[in-house]
Amino acid sequence: MALIMNLLPLLFLGALVHSNQSVVPLISFKIGENVTYDCIDIFMQSGLDHPLLKNHTIQMKPSVSRTKLKSQIGINKVQKQKIPCPDETIPVLRNTKEFVTNAQVLADKHFHPLTADSPGTHISGVRSHNGPYRGVEASFEVVSVDIAKDQASYSQIYIGSGSNNEVNFISAGWMVNPSLFGDGRTWTYGFWKGKDGKGCYNMACSGFVQVSQKVPIFKPIGFRAGETVWLHYSIHQDKNTGNWWLTEALGLGEPGVDLGYWPKELFNLLDNGANMVGAGGVVQASRSGSSPEMGNGQFPNVNHPENSALLTNIEVLDSSYEQHKMNYVPTEVVLDSPKCYGLTIGKRFIFRRNRYGFYLNYGGPGGNSCGV
Template sequence: MSKGIRMALVMNLFSLLFSGVLVHSGQSTVPLKSFKIGENVTYDCIGIYMQSGLDHPLLKYHTIQMKPSVSRTELKSQIGINKVQKQKIPCPDGTIPVWRNTKEFTTNTQVLAKNHVHFLSPDSPGTHFAGVRSLNGPYHGVEAWFKMFELDIAKDQASYSQIYIGNGSDNEVNFISAGWMINPSFFGDGRTWTYGFWKGKDGKGCYNTACSGFVQVSQTVPIVQPIDVPTGQFLWLHYSIHQDKNTGNWWITELGEPNIDIGYWPKELFNLLDNGAIMVGAAGVVQASRSGSSPEMGNGQLPNVNHPNDSAIFTNIEVLDSNYVQRKMNYFHTEVLLDSPKCYGLTIGKESIFRDLLGFYFNYGGPGGNSCGI
């Protein structure tokens, strides 16, 4: 090999090493592009293999799964007329959008994660909930349509609605949830945001991409994004959390035409979910302020069994059973969870005229106040 060729190879190798350090050094990644879509909301386009989610020590040998082994099927329904249209981030090929977390968000992540209700033992001071769950799995997924609202939430309060899966006990919990949240101290504003959350084998949890673990795959739709809900109106969100039959990873998909497979929580993060989840469900949750005042849940209205469109609602709640067969949630034994009937309510849909359109559904929510209990 000539001296010139050897020199060229050395220079090329040096260039590759240098560019690797420039693009990814520890937790620091230089974006290829950035997009600011509002005040305090900037998305960086990061190389998919350079995303910080892969820095989790349990993912040292993880290989990215680019899409689910089997695509979820969109359930056709008239309720999707006012469906959420997320703003797509036009990241270049080979990159994914990552929200540039605020300092407050990063600081609060671990504190808030400890208080995130997991419904295996739903007891967290100042937290109230209204929802349903099915135990005695294994289950491999849950999906639902649910309405998103704009609410006036105080800076030290939170209100959110979610679908979820989980396994464990008081001593150890694996849990995944996704939905929408209004949390001014968390996100830095009072808007409605989509989000995802997980708690894994180390006992710690995390939201979105605030720390390593979640693997973003969609090139255009991030897991966390502000949604501008028109004042006095609502938008429909159609989410699925499901375990990949071949890899065991847990995907979050926004169902539609086409589906958007946002990303997944790798199986390596969990020690109790290899064979599915023991529990699936859906619920509205609120966190009271330090003064004890609880915020609105859902759209702030108590359920009216005769008028399901007047309050917050989860509809077409479906579950993947132990054989990956999709069934209505009420095919299984279903429990109601409601801890503060003074302030919030829940009614399971029973009207056949609505069941034909809405499948298994329930209404929930309420105004909150100062007498909701601890």
């Protein structure tokens, strides 16, 4: 699926950085206000600086690329534009010190469904504890929501395992989070929490290893009037290496783009798969207690699924790497604030000649009485 971004005319910028006492020439692309990508040497990326990755060798591609769309879901040609970094380089968003600091603070508060207590956070989705699972994938309808600076609203797929008070967790999807991103745009994101108890968004700190030279893990999503924008992500464990790959589908019948992976060394509870998988929408209330819109702000309508936010074609990989629709496995609903948000589940539907597999309709307007 597409790089969901309306690239403005690319402006070439000369750049030099110092790495390991040598000067490495880079090409940079400014694609919008405060959005510049630097093409850096794949072997010099900061993801490899994590202390648990001292002896790690980059895996250039997964043993099997898992994501290939089975039905058209409204992907537009404009979304297929990519950042043309040269061979053996990768696109990395140029971050500010403020972003890195905010990412570290907010990572400690990032909600994951293995945690029972998360004040101000509300979720609408499904999950299964009947692991081990080797992966999960879904198609996201991407929306833009207007929220306060100290709120967040996002949609995710995730895998995770917990033992005693320890958690390993990986999620990916789209997010509106002004405190993190510095603006009210919708961005793609990936998040992990590993064996040291620390977590990280995207490439704000070391851990995630980017391998795609054209499609970054972290990118703003552009919208044109009247269009529906889709994102299709897969998280799966490599059968041979144990690394956890993030893959983005590009279009009907096209191979996926393997964005990169979270190395197995980062985790101690995911060696043999994840105990839990899930998908859904999440919001974080402001300090005043007001909860933002989830999805497109509309409650689900069972007769018109297209009117509220959608997560479709949700599938899981079982312990033997067999792929199934999520309703194939025992699944439970997670909806903690039905006054403010809703959820409906369906096996399949057809809308405007597009076929959708197992899906969620989720979301709602939020408000001041959504609970803690």
